[in-house]
Amino acid sequence: MAVKEEGRVLPLLPLRGLLVYPSMVLHLDVGRERSVKALEQAMVDDDLIVLATQHEIQLEEPTPEDIYRMGTIARVRQMLKLPNGTIRVLVEGLSRAKILEYEENESFYQVRVSEIIQEDVDDINVEALMRSVLDYFEQYLRLSKKVSPETLSAVADIDEPGRLADVIASHLPLKIEDKQTILETLDVRERLEKLLSILNDEREVLELERKISQRVKKQMEKTQKEYYLREQMKAIQRELGEKEGRMGEVEELREQLEQLEAPDEVKEKVEKELQRLEKIPTTSAEGGVIRTYVEWLLALPWQKETEDDLDLKKAEKILDEDHYGLEKAKERVLEYLAVQQMVKKLKGPILCLVGPPGVGKTSLGRSIARALGRKFVRVSLGGVRDEAEIRGHRRTYVGAMPGRIIQGIKNAGTSNPVFLLDEIDKMTMDFRGDPASALLEVLDPEQNQNFSDHYIEIPYDLSKVMFITTANTLHTIPQPLLDRMETLYIAGYTEIEKEQIAKEYLIPKQLEEHGLSKDKFQIHSDAVLKVIRHYTREAGVRNLERTIGKLARKAARQLVSQDRKRVVVTTKNLPKFLGPEKFRYGKVEETDPVGAATGLAWTAGGGDTLTIEVSVLPGKGKLTLTGKLGDVMKESAQAAFSYIRSRAGKLNIDPEFNEKNDIHIHVPEGAIPKDGPSAGITMATALVSALTEVPVSRYVGMTGEITLRGRVLPIGGLKEKSLAAHRAGLTHILVPKDNKKDLEDIPESVRKDLKITWVSHMDEVLKLALVRDPDEGHKS
Incomplete structure (x- = not known):
């Protein structure tokens, strides 16, 4: 039986997730303010303090209702303050204590307790219980690895039944509720019986854990054994020449083959390759090559195609949404759709969009795909030098793969995409072959239904593909390749x-x-018009877009940094955004120049004006040409010079001028290469002006090649040249008569502002270009 002593008042230290039994010595870390003050009070008094556990471990500030009524009176043996402010305390449990009431104290909990002192019990039943508890505890220690075996020898020496129960309970991993139950059980016999029941449960749980662990171990051993046997089986199969490791992947590929929509020829090829794959060992590198080849054959859309959207109005709307102008290109697409509606099946056209950079060739291809409802594939051919880029590599090479055409078809996932071959004029050739010649088969409507890629080897039908090529100029494209394409010019x-x-x-x-x-x-x-005229000089709109982007960036910075609500760009504040004007616009010469004529030139960037200057110097008939001219322009200069010599008398020029003078013909901007058959009449006009000192009209521009007899030959790029003349502020242009057929290419707005005169002979050119006849007012 227990004896109670009532009336002691001691400070209380609430414990979280921990319980202290009498006779236990352990360290506690105390950090809560009220708990620290309770400890300080205990040290002031007689080092005694009540330790009681709170119900919920999460509570930071427990109330009296949150703390168990049964606790332990303990003595504070040692106190150490840690660097983080926490106090580490060594306490020794002395006896059980029941909290009777809480005393009033704002700083910490102070309680009146009834101390419970354990009597010695001398009973044979208790002795039997003690032995049973020790026996069960020994079995628990054998099964559990959480308690050290040395604990048993320490516990076995305890002869007090109550203390024995407390010490064993402190070593068991029990819940706080179970530990509290042991603490609150005052009767020693009952306490030992409860502990015996708990030990029995724990022993059964540990026994079950051990059985589960053994079962898992056996299962793992079985798995390892099966793996070992499988490897042996594979080795035996290899020795017997039977099928082995590749069966799984071959079956997977066969399943894909069953779902493949492809000609019988393709399916037979795949099956043949799969049979080869089955017989090749897993370690062989050839197996990977065959598998990759089979995967390519299975991935290609042999008979899968998208259905064309043949609604002409919808297609026209889409094309107009994406691009302004480009009427001929749009008209060609709508014609294709109309014919598709009539015949239901039509070979894909092969269009070549030719024009300066920035006019929308590539983006037009994307719009055509959207209008047709087809997939879009773009491949850039700029700088391609290897024929294998088009036809693919043969499978005998390491790292072989199909060419760009087959790769594009695979990426599209259909056999009838819109396929854009960008920058076709920038392909080159070297010792690895001529990719332009390899494209002949791709872009020939009569051949591409059986296109043969070196890697795939099986002919692939490209006749449903709508090929679109883009180029800045045609003269670098081989004639046989150009012959297979329908050319659409997109001028500036x-x-x-x-x-x-x-x-x-x-x-x-x-x-x-x-x-x-x-x-x-x-x-x-x-302001937009000023940007076009004075800050961008181009046939397309790429630089215009960049300049507008620059304005937008500067506006965004002003809106953010200056906290402005709105930015408006006008002609007055435009220089603040873009700086001084970069190009002159509409400023012709202030006076009619002598010995200078304005020619019209075509470049890969669109049309441009070209001033040709001639100086007559005392000398011995030497003709000097400067300005980095190409062979064609040099020959044009020689032809113009010979024509003037033959017509010197009629032009009122000294017949012996070539023996007394040196002639210097110069085309400014000498760093830029210039060539082409359209500057002959311009050079002749400048020569006549220099020799006769008759000025050339500053408002006249001209283009055309000259013969020795003075005939004017036709030129190309009339639209681009007329646009350049319009941009430069010229009002009158002289064009070869044979170019009348190109008149409809010139926009109506340009034709209104430009006077176009068709000429067939140099005499007509001189009459129109010079401000007066050479024989009037000639200085002899």
Whole structure:
């Protein structure tokens, strides 16, 4: 039986997740303010303190209702303050204590307790219980690895039944509720019986864990054994020449073959390769090559195609949404759709979009695909020198793969995509072959239904593909390749077209990309026109888009850094954004020049004006040509010079001028290479002007080649040249009569502002270009 002593008042230290039995010595870490003050009070008094556990471990500030009523009176043996402010305390449990009431204290809990002192019990039943508890505890220690075996010898020496129960309970991994139950059980016999029941449960749980562990171990051993046997079986199969490791992947590929929509020839080829794959050992490198080849054959869309959207109105709307102008290209696409509706099956056309950079050739290809409802594939051919890039590598090479055509078809996933071959004029050739010649089979409507890729080996039908090629110039494309394509010229845009493109496409696009809105950023129409005239000189709109992007960036910076609500770009503040004007516009010579004529030239970047200057110097008839001219232009200069010598008398020029003078013909901007058969009449006009001292009209531009008899031969690129003349502010251009057929290519807005005169002989050119006849007012 227990004896109670009532009336002691001691400070209380609530414990979280921990319980202290009498006779236990352990360290506690104390950090809560109230607990620290309770400890300090205990050290002031007689080092005694009550330790009681709180119900919920999460509670930071427990109330009296949250703390168990049964606790332990303990003595504070040692106190150490840690660097983090926590106090580490060594306590020794002395006796059980029941909390009777809480005393009033705001700093910490102070309780009145009833101390419970354990009597010695001398009973044979208790002795039997003690032995049973020790026996069960020994079995628990054997099964458990959480308690050290040395604990048994320490516990076996305890002869007090109550203390024995407390010490064993402190070593068991029990829940706080179970430990509290042991603490609150005052009767020693009952306490030993409860502990015996708990030990029995724990022993059964540990026994079950041991059985589960053994079962798992056996299962692992079985798995390892099976793996070992499988490896032995594979080795035996290898020795017998039977099928082994590749069976799984071959079956997987066969399943894909069953679902493949392809000609019988393809399926037979795949099956044949799979049979080879089955017989090849896993370690052989050839197996990987065969598998990759089979995967390519299975991945290609042999008979899978998208259905064309043949709604002409919808297609026209899509094309107009994406591009302004480009009427001929749009018309050709709509014609294709119309014919498709009539015949249901038509070989894919092969279009070649030719024009300067930035006019929308590549983006037009993407719009055509959207209008047709087809997949779009783009392959850039710029700088391609290896024939294998087109036809693929043979499978005998390491790292072999199909060419770009087959790769593009695979990526599209259909056999009838819109396939854009970009920059076809920039292919080159070297010792690895001629890729342009390899393209002949791809772009020949009569041959491409059986296109043979070196890697795939099986002919692939490309006749359903709509091929579109783009180029800046045609003269670098081999004639046989050019012959297989339908050429569509996309010339530069007029000012009016550029202004519309900027308003409808470029400005909204740049506003979106820079996170701006129309309320925050605006460009006046006259400012857009000034950007076109004075800050960009191009046939396309790429630089125009960049310049608008620059304006948008500067506007965004002002809106953010200067906290402005709106930025408006006008002609007045445009230089603040873009700096001084880069190009002259509409400024012809102030006076009619002598010995200088304005020619019209075509470049890969569109049309341009070309001033040709001639100086007559005392000398012995030497003809000097400068300005980095090509062979064709040098020959044009020689022809013009010979023509003037033959017509010297009629032109009122000294017949012996070539013996007394040196002639210097110069084309400014000497760093830029210049060549082409269209500067003959310009050189002749400048020569006649220099020799006769008759000025050339500053408003006249001209283009055309000259013969020794003075005939004017036709030229190319009339639209681009007329646009250049219009941009430069010329009002009158002289064009070969044989180019009348190209008149409809010139935009109506340009034709209104330009007077076009068709000439067939040099005499007509001189009459129109010179301000007066050479024989009037000639200085002898």
